[in-house]
């Protein structure tokens with residue numbers, strides 16, 4: 001287990017180094033940030049001074065080595081635009097994104113698993129067919145369009161919920177989040193549902209497929225032959241087996257939720273990382289872009305690690321020591 | 326005379342599929358008494374498992390019992406409300422399946438799977454009492470250090486050990502009838518022998534009636550009191566084990582016996598029954614076996630009735646082998 005984790009962390013370090021190099025070269029190739037940052041009517045001397053101040057006068061490899069040197073000390077450079085540490089900038093925005101992703105994930109699981117399990121248990125019933133038709137809509141409607149429609153219906157026409165921004169925040173266990181205040185919850189509801197829809201459809205379909213597949217298994221028949229109630233067979237025997245693929249997919253999708261909440265954050269003006277990265281790309285604000293990617297990839301790795309560990313708890317046949325390769 | 330543990334009368338179980346109705350069990354009748362062992366023999370697809378599931382009330386849709394009676398201790402199980410049927414399953418009637426690799430839930434510990442079987446029928450029993458019953462049952466089927474093994478997961482057992490766990494689970498509530506659906510087919514021969522011996526001993530001791538389903542005649546020979554040979558959903562021959570195996574009267578039973586190695590004189594090639602088991606969707610009219618039968622005549626396009634050519638024997642054939650024919 002420890003060996004497994006150390007190995008994982010080493011792989012991560014390599015991935016992070018390679019990725020930061022690619023981003024460095026990539027942003028360099030796209031364009032010159034000074035063209036955006038320095039006002040067009042300044043003279044050459046001012047321009048040179050600005051370039052030197054940002055360290056952009058050095059050759060690219062030197063800039064990269066300088067970045068690496070800083071990165072080892074936890075310094076990912078200063079934002080060209082905001083003139084504050086890039087990491088700090090991201091960390092300020094991270095909680096908003098995390099809470100949005102978390103709320104979306106909870107909605108997707110809490111609604112998706114029961115709906116999918118029901119649809120798998122009674123595949124022929126009209127309710128199940130409605131659920132499955134709904135999940136196709138969830139897959140195919142574009143997120144931004146659904147987001148706009150939700151704003152139109154629930155915020156503009158009905159006036160039930162606010163349409164933009166993050167609400168009041170509260171503190172619980174030392175974490176500052178809007179999920180603990182009523183105003184905060186009202187603000188997070190629409191964007192979270194919007195972000196959740198696609199995942200909800202996915203979870204629902206997975207749960208349904210798992211249900212149908214498992215109901216045909218001999219262990220289900222044997223469980224019934226023992227005289228267990230249908231309730232126990234489904235909620236204990238089948239459910240535990242369905243959870244295994246669900247956990248895997250959920251883990252992968254949580255990373256996606258965080259990384260690709262960009263659209264929802266833009267539609268609902270949610271002050272998270274997604275909005276920050278879009279602005280930074282527009283400004284070629286390299287330190288922020290690099291820092292954002294490093295943070296996101298680290299999060300992916302961490303989530304995957306957590307999934308692997310959880311997986312080995314849920315499925316007794318999996319042992320992490322064997323999964324080294 | 327008291328009721329036998331189980332009496333099946335004219336059972337018909339059919340699958341109503343899009344391509345037509347499959348009568349997987351077609352007018353089957355037999356009975357098993359206390360402490361007796363009935364061998365249900367036939368090629369794969371002949372309807373043995375569906376017979377077992379019908380008794381358990383576990384026929385999967387689109388299958389359904391279309392006729393007949395299943396009298397368990399005098400009470401008809403056909404049409405019994407699900408809750409009453411559930412109360413019987415695993416308590417009075419238990420079933421063991423063919424593939425021990427598949428019958429235990431891979432993600433639940435053995436103790437969970439055994440304790441729940443006790444508690445499903447005795448909600449008042451505490452966890453400790455249920456656990457000690459589970460431990461005793463494991464010991465009974467010859468599993469060493471049962472206490473420790475209770476905490477294991479199914480994948481930590483070999484195939485033979487898993488089947489013992491399944492048998493122990495079936496024994497937990499001391500059922501009056503056990504239906505064993507080819508429980509040793511997936512195991513190797515020595516383990517098969519041990520399990521046969523133990524199950525037989527347990528049934529004799531407790532007076533449990535046993536239906537042993539198999540396609541292997543040699544298994545039945547050492548175990549059963551009576552034997553039913555099934556072909557395409559019908560029983561074609563029925564009688565006491567020794568009689569049927571020594572002097573088969575149905576050409577199909579005769580053919581089966583000739584294809585068993587131990588019944589054959591050394592050096593002689595085994596004789597397979599020609600042809601294949603017909604699909605239930607395209608059965609020949611009349612006797613389902615007639616296209617593979619050496620003795621078939623024009624008469625066999627009629628459905629043969631069950632006849633009793635000798636005492637204690639029933640056969641469904643127009644041309645039974647009545648003179649002593651060496652097997």
Ligand SMILES: Nc1ncnc2c1ncn2[C@@H]1O[C@H](COP(=O)(O)OP(=O)(O)O)[C@@H](O)[C@H]1O
Pocket residue numbers: 340342347349367368369370371372373374375376385386387388605
């Ligand atoms: N779920 C099912 N759906 C449709 N037909 C089935 C189903 N289960 C069994 N059958 C039919 O019943 C016949 C008998 O099956 P079975 O009792 O399993 O045979 P066996 O004697 O090998 O145990 C099969 O040939 C098949 O045509």
Ligand SMILES: [Mg+2]
Pocket residue numbers: 370373374375506
């Ligand atoms: Mg079978």
